[in-house]
Amino acid sequence: MTETKRLLKNLGTRISSGARGAVSRKQMPIVPPDNVAGRAMVLVIAIMTFLSCLTLGAVTLVRDTAATWQTQIAREATIQIKPEEGLDMASALAQARDIAASYPGVVDATVVDAQATARLLEPWLGTGLDIESLPVPRLVIVTIDPLSRPDFAAMRSQLQETVANATLDDHRTWVDRLVAMARTTVTIGMSALALMLSATALTVIFATRGAMAGNGHIIEVLHFVGAEAPFIASQFRRHFLLAGMKGAAAGGIGAILVFVGFYWWSSRNMATPEADQATALFGNFAIGPSGYIGVGAIVVVIAVLTAATTHVTVLSYLKNVDSTHPDSM
Amino acid sequence: MGPEILRDVSFHLPERSFQFLSGPSGAGKTTLLRLLFMSLKPTRGLITIFGKDRSAITRTELPLLRRNIGVVFQDFRLLDHLTTYENVALPLRVRGREESTYRSDVIELLKWVGLGERMHVLPPILSGGEKQRAAIARALIEQPRILLADEPTGNVDPQLARRLLRLLIELNRLGTAVLIATHDLGLMDQVDARRMVLSGGRLEIYD
Ligand SMILES: Nc1ncnc2c1ncn2[C@@H]1O[C@H](COP(=O)(O)OP(=O)(O)OP(=O)(O)O)[C@@H](O)[C@H]1O
Numbered sequence: 418m419t420e421t422k423r424l425l426k427n428l429g430t431r432i433s434s435g436a437r438g439a440v441s442r443k444q445m446p447i448v449p450p451d452n453v454a455g456r457a458m459v460l461v462i463a464i465m466t467f468l469s470c471l472t473l474g475a476v477t478l479v480r481d482t483a484a485t486w487q488t489q490i491a492r493e494a495t496i497q498i499k500p501e502e503g504l505d506m507a508s509a510l511a512q513a514r515d516i517a518a519s520y521p522g523v524v525d526a527t528v529v530d531a532q533a534t535a536r537l538l539e540p541w542l543g544t545g546l547d548i549e550s551l552p553v554p555r556l557v558i559v560t561i562d563p564l565s566r567p568d569f570a571a572m573r574s575q576l577q578e579t580v581a582n583a584t585l586d587d588h589r590t591w592v593d594r595l596v597a598m599a600r601t602t603v604t605i606g607m608s609a610l611a612l613m614l615s616a617t618a619l620t621v622i623f624a625t626r627g628a629m630a631g632n633g634h635i636i637e638v639l640h641f642v643g644a645e646a647p648f649i650a651s652q653f654r655r656h657f658l659l660a661g662m663k664g665a666a667a668g669g670i671g672a673i674l675v676f677v678g679f680y681w682w683s684s685r686n687m688a689t690p691e692a693d694q695a696t697a698l699f700g701n702f703a704i705g706p707s708g709y710i711g712v713g714a715i716v717v718v719i720a721v722l723t724a725a726t727t728h729v730t731v732l733s734y735l736k737n738v739d740s741t742h743p744d745s746m
Numbered sequence: 747m748g749p750e751i752l753r754d755v756s757f758h759l760p761e762r763s764f765q766f767l768s769g770p771s772g773a774g775k776t777t778l779l780r781l782l783f784m785s786l787k788p789t790r791g792l793i794t795i796f797g798k799d800r801s802a803i804t805r806t807e808l809p810l811l812r813r814n815i816g817v818v819f820q821d822f823r824l825l826d827h828l829t830t831y832e833n834v835a836l837p838l839r840v841r842g843r844e845e846s847t848y849r850s851d852v853i854e855l856l857k858w859v860g861l862g863e864r865m866h867v868l869p870p871i872l873s874g875g876e877k878q879r880a881a882i883a884r885a886l887i888e889q890p891r892i893l894l895a896d897e898p899t900g901n902v903d904p905q906l907a908r909r910l911l912r913l914l915i916e917l918n919r920l921g922t923a924v925l926i927a928t929h930d931l932g933l934m935d936q937v938d939a940r941r942m943v944l945s946g947g948r949l950e951i952y953d
């Protein structure tokens with residue numbers, strides 16, 4: 418028998434076994450939901466999530482594109498031979514090709530023949546020109562195994578010694594520049610992301626403080642009935658977690674709609690000049706699976722960030738109330 | 747800093763004791779109870795609660811100590827958005843107890859104080875006496891080691907006051923020390939108990 422039952426029994430009450438008239442309806446939350454975490458905060462969280470997801474999407478797009486370019490470029494090197502009076506171009510090209518092909522890590526070395534060279538120059542010089550009669554530099558395309566790159570330094574010096582006017586371009590400068598650009602973009606994007614998350618946390622701090630000030634009488638009663646600070650914090654946290662999840666989910670869905678919309682637009686307008694430009698730059702504008710996983714991660718991070726921020730804010734608020742107004746604790 | 751409300755007050759509340767605290771309005775009864783409940787710190791003087799020095803009690807210890815103290819506030823301090831039932835169950839909820847373990851206790855107690863029909867009503871539409879009974883039920887639902895009741899019968903008729911007094915006496919028999927602040931002489935005459943009288947900031951005790 419519980420203590421309360423014993424008390425009532427001593428007072429002459431006949432105690433029924435089950436709880437008569439017992440109601441098993443859901444209990445009201447101790448902190449009422451309507452005066453906490455208003456719609457405005459849900460909206461702010463939704464907007465912040467949306468912007469964070471777009472930023473992350475842009476970052477992954479740039480990073481993936483840069484990586485694609487990088488591997489494409491890294492797969493190739495070119496040997497250029499400038500024409501000169503008395504140079505036997507055909508044998509120079511063959512010599513250069515053989516030297517290149519002799520290096521381990523070179524998969525293939527091909528001379529760009531006269532027709533192909535003519536085609537390359539067509540946009541500038543028009544059709545039907547005799548390439549042999551013009552002093553046009555000629556190329557050898559060297560295809561490289563990107564996993565075991567050949568010793569370019571040795572190849573370069575050997576080419577310079579044996580073939581006059583030959584220069585080797587391993588595209589290193591391009592690759593370095595690309596890597597630097599991609600890295601800068603990712604850094605800027607990530608900084609923007611960090612700023613947005615901080616702004617979200619600050620919003621939640623303000624909202625939590627407002628909610629606590631507005632529910633001062635409830636906090637006081639909770640203190641009086643022996644509630645510990647973490648319990649009080651958990652009562653506020655549940656509302657903010659819910660608000661955070663709602664806002665973050667809305668923002669995330671919005672961002673995914675934008676991604677899908679872009680993809681649809683770029684695949685529908687494949688042939689137009691605008692789309693060609695975009696495609697040339699970003700591939701086919703598809704946010705890969707890592708982008709969508711990132712959106713999911715941001716949604717979770719923001720919901721958790723909201724709840725954690727509330728928890729910490731409530732605890733520090735309670736601590737402050739205690740030390741500044743010992744009377745009201 | 748204002749005038750000292752309580753001065754040279756020295757007393758001891760033994761375990762399982764029963765006493766009244768009386769005195770004219772404004773004498774400092776509520777202030778004394780707040781000191782005992784640790785919602786007020788003395789500007790000077792020493793208070794020992796459950797053998798602990800008040801000034802040495804930390805913020806984390808405070809809630810756990812308070813769980814041994816039941817308080818009926820003069821102004822009830824019910825939460826307006828919770829039903830009578832939920833208000834009375836609040837101390838149990840705060841202790842992390844499952845609702846199924848205490849539901850029948852709360853309901854039986856509410857029936858005993860005559861609130862069986864008002865269980866799912868929000869405090870703003872309760873009468874003063876009904877609120878008072880809810881406040882009493884909340885204070886003793888966990889059978890505290892000490893119960894501090896500030897005018898627990900100030901808003902009810904004499905018959906109901908007697909019934910509530912019986913409840914407090916029975917609680918005391920089961921081991922709770924009880925301190926009732928009141929200026930209702932009729933109530934005090936019903937029990938032969940220690941009387942503590944506050945006036946002019948001083949305390950006199952009549953055993
Ligand atoms: N926080 C406070 N700060 C300053 N003075 C206070 C404070 N609380 C109460 N007082 C004053 O202390 C005096 C005693 O108040 P208290 O509430 O203890 O009286 P009481 O004996 O409970 O009166 P009543 O019987 O009317 O309830 C009053 O003059 C009141 O104005």
Ligand SMILES: [Mg+2]
Nearest residue numbers: 775776820896
């Ligand atoms: Mg009073």
